[in-house]
Amino acid sequence: MRLELREVSKRYGKVSVVDRLSFQVPDGKTFALLGPSGCGKTTTLRVIAGLATPDSGNVLFDGADVTPLRPASRNVGMVFQNLALFPNLTVRENVAFPLEARRTAPSQVDSRTSEVIAMLELVELQDRYPHQLSGGQQQRVAIARAISADVELLLFDEPLASLDPSLKTEISEVIRSVQRRLGITTVYVTHDQTEAVLTSDLLGIMLEGRLEAIGETRKIYESPPTERSARFLGATNSIQCTVEATLENHIVVRVLERSLRVPRPRWWESHRNTARLLFRPEVARVAEPDAGIATGKLDSVMFSGERTVARVRTDQGEIECKGDPSSLFEVLSRHVGGDVGVRVGHDDLIVF
């Protein structure tokens, strides 16, 4: 089923939560809507589910306007942030609920429930109540319930928000495998970029009620189309540079008396003389003072498990480097207060 939002707006009082939002999700694709808290992503999901009515705009399923339809008539499955399992029903009854609510024939209810319970590896737990399950098991039940009926659209509202990191990975894999197996069009809302990247084919970045960027997940992650989306995706370090030349696939920029070839974004205008280079702390390493793309004083060095976190103060502001392994902690600690450079792979630079 192809999902489309056309110019959807939603206000709560004087606050505009969703502002003329439009996007399309092709049939069978998973679209992750990524954004900070309060950006309007959950409201968007609720509008798609029919739990909130847009002030203007339309929601279309396969081209048909479903905006006036009640949630019960939209044929969607949803995994809620707090799961919202029915505490008075067993695992099996929870999974069967969407089928029974849609008045499916009892024999079909039984067979489909068993099938989904087996798929989510809940056979041993099917007679338990939600409060008798662990967090991860509850997540599986919520997913099973969301897919048990023959739904056309699957919605996830920050389903992993309350899980610890190891469970997050496990449940992400479950979600991905279920999605691949069933091929249901899916919208996944989260504020966690790792979660979004892990689970989606398409990625949308939502800021202040508007879609800042949308496209294939990998492309958006590697080459965010706007500076705000790049910063939200973790490219928080930036330096100014001059543009020497614009080539077909690259731009030649000058930094610290050195020329660099960086990937050229599609939207790049060839007449520009200056640019800003953004990069993620994870790709930045501390180097010799005359090496790299920036130079400054090493302000602090911290040990953070696998990585060493260093802060370099340059004349363009502070740069955070998380690219060095923890084994370099002792070495770098001895250079605190001294002059250092910042080294970044040219392909990891995002130009704006």
Next chain:
Amino acid sequence: MATRGQGSLVHALDYLPLLAFALFFYAIPICYVLASINVQELAGLLNDPYVLKLIWNTILQAVASTIPSIVLAIPVAYFFANYAFRGSKIVRNLLLTPFFVPAFAVTEGMIIMLGERGLVNQFLELILGTRQPVSDVLYSVTAVVMTHVIYYLPLAMLILEQGFSSVDQDQLDAAHVSGADWLTTLRVVYLSHLVPFLAASAILVFAFSFITYSTPILIGGKFTTLEVEIYSTRTRSVSSSLAIIQLAMTLAISVLVMAFRERTYKSSLGSARPLSREEGQSHTLGRRALLVYCILVAVIELMPVYLVLVQSVSQSAVVLFPTSISLEGFSALFAQEFGFGVGFIDVLLTSLSIAFVASLCSVLLSILIAWRGLQSKRARESTGLLLSLPLSISRSSLALGMMLSYGFGMLQLYGSWILFILGDIALIVPLIFRVIEASWLRIGSEVREAASTFGASDLYRLFRIELPLIAPAVASSFMLAFSSSISEFTFANFFSTLNLMTLPISVATLLDLRKFGPAAALNAVIILIVVAAEVTSPAVSQEALRVM
């Protein structure tokens, strides 16, 4: 397919049960009162010294009841919010007992306590070495005020305890670490938190004392209030004028309660780190003194109920500990005629039947109102707000309105037990709605939304998910409704006839006849029913008391 227009219609229907309830049980009766007013008479009443004195008396006794109730409750609330010891829950529950027992039963206990040969006089005679009764407060405003203090102190204590408990432990710790003495801590931490709770408890005790009815009738003697005067004049047109004056005043108080609740009190219930109660025995002198004070208050609070129970099994003069058990009071009940051929069994069966039907109807109506009211935030707020209004509204005025409208007016139900049921429903629904709504809200909006998202219709969701989840609250509400109905006095007094009366009216009849033994026996029966109903639903008491 539902369109947006149909959606608006559905939203409008969300208000239908609430509006139907408000219209039938409040608007129509009040309109009948308004319609029977003589405007000239009303204008005259507002300048009548007797009526002005009546208003003044009503206000004065309410103020006089409020101040000691709050002052005496503060140390008790502080103690139970801060300290826990083995048996503290029992002491606390005993202390709360009078509020869960019908007011007329507590009033009989006060009659026994304050009488010529009552405990108070026996105690004073012992101290002063005289054989003449020293205290003569029975059947006066003083007795009314004393009964109110006994009756409403637990309510004030519950609200203030909530206030003390909401004091942020982090702030207290910060004050202690900063070296603040107890006075500074009291001023800076406690007082700033407590003011809304003090005001809330004061407003509520004042509001309930203002509409007091059974207490002044039974123990006030010549002292009377507006609420009682409306009953006394119920067969004359002046009654409607008095009712309108009382309605206007009680409505103003209700609005004040609601406004205060919305603006100040609710925001005080923050998410502070709760106080860590200190377990174990009280060691300091202050704590021991507080404990002694609390036990003393608990004993005084329990005394009226205890005396009624003792009197019911002892036909001798007032004693703390009966030397022999006598069931004369109970057997006298069976010989007593309360009306034209109306015996004890008739009264008991009538009361139980009315309470059962009224409770059932009230629960179903409350479920319907809460269900539709919860469909949207606006509907929920409107429902909560509108159903808060009747909590402290004049019962006499409403009873008069019901008598005029459904008793003699459009339905001609005077003399029928259906009129009693209608009166009970009007009073009970606003009370138990809060219990049911609170339980419903605890389900969480996501669970309800999940059911809708998965294709459930509103009705399927109601029966498959919501009703099973709120079933304990529904059962508790039924018991609360039952105990409220069985002990309802004001409406019963207006609607009862010599052929049809309820247990509370029979108690009043016996007290009028000075038959304290049978009255105590009957009160013991009512207390037994009420306590049994409340014990079977322990969670409900706290919910029901969340009047603010």
